[in-house]
Amino acid sequence: MYQSNWKVGLPLALITAFLWALLPIAMKGLIADMDPTTITWYRFLGAAIFAGTYYSWRQELALGQLLQGKLLPYTVLAVTGLLGNYIAYANGLNYITAGALQVLIQLAPLLLLVFSVIWLGEQFSARQWMGVTLVCIGLPLFFNLRLQELIQGKDPQYLVGVGLIVIAAITWAVYGVFQKKIVAVSRPQNLLVMIYVAGSLCFLPAAKPATALTLDAFSWALLIFLAANTLIAYGAFAKAMAAWEASRVSATLALVPLMTLMLSALIGALWPNYIEVEPMNWISWLGALTVVFGSLLAAIGRGR
Structure with missing residues (x-):
């Protein structure tokens, strides 16, 4: 069944991969003007408004279905997992570079x-x-220039960032598993809208919405992109998981860190003051390639 739908699953997975590759780069540029929790809240609010309005207009929402019977615990775990992923991801990015985050978050599809x-x-x-x-093997190779500092605790903020991204990877994997169970019996948009609404409500007490009034035009563009990224990327991911085998989707998403590293290097060269670029030598690139290849092998290594 899954192989017959690869023409649907592969393009959707590639859209997700590209948007996720751009995500930390855009967010890193906005963190200087807005705190991570407020950014996360706006992402959920924007997605909740647009997705909720669209699917309600098409009469394709049945949120009550997720709160009944065996789907209720799956829904709670999936929602909790993705909310935890979002807030850990955003706060972790406050301490480490976009490239390092994407290599480390590769633990998520593996988990x-x-x-x-x-x-x-x-x-x-x-x-x-x-x-x-x-x-x-690849992770310590990638972080070889920072490994001594991390082991000796000389850069505690970077270490905190690494810990938060590991938490983000774990919580995303929890979401992925229970999302797969839910979309087997319910439309993907039901869970997505439920998550968007839950995120808007859960993060509101800690958010500072008025911060947006101080943003310039470019920062507003980044904020709008991040909200759209949330809506489109997870919509594509949910539909890819419904149409294609989970291992194939994970294999496609393994390309994300390489995309981010190349985009970061390009932006860093053209616009040095925009974001900090992860310091890398040939061992770091070898480590990144090893992580990606390992993720691909883990995803598709089962064979036919």
């Missing part, structure tokens, strides 16, 4: 595979374990 073995009954082959091993 999704591991959790799929535990909760969805998928099998894990020897080749997939090899992929896990390569990711574990």
Whole structure:
């Protein structure tokens, strides 16, 4: 069933990958003018308004379905997982570079595979374990220029950022597993709108909406892009997961860190004052490639 829908799943997964590659770059540029919690709140609010209005107009929403029977605990876990991912991701980006974040967040699809073995009954082959091993080897290679500082605790803020992104990866994998269970019996937009509304309500007490009044035109453009990114990327991801096998989607998303690293390097060269670019040598690039290859192998290593 999944292989027959690759013409739908692959383009949707690629759209998600490209938007996620741009996400930390845009957010990093806005963090200087707006705190991470407020950015996250605006992202959820914008997505809730547009998605809720659109799907309500098309009469394609049935949110009550998610709060009944066996779907209720799945909904709570999926919503909690993605909300945790968003806030940990945004706050972690406050301490580390966009490129480092995207390499480290590659743990998310890897953990999704591991959790799929535990909760969805998928099998894990020897080749997939090899992929896990390569990711574990690639991460210290990528961070080789910072490894001594991290081990000795000389850069505690960067270490906090790394810890937050690891939490973001874990919570995203939790979301991914239970999202897969939900979309098997309910339309993907039901869960997405539920998450958007929940995020708008949960983060409102800690947000500072009035900060937006002080933004210039460029920062407003970044904020609008981030809200649209939330809506489009997760909409595409949900539909890709419904149309294609989870391992294939994860394999496509493995390309995200390389996209972000190349985009960051390009933007850093053209616009040096926009964002901090992760310091990298040939060992760092080797580590990034190893992480990506390991993620790909873990995702598709099961074979036919």
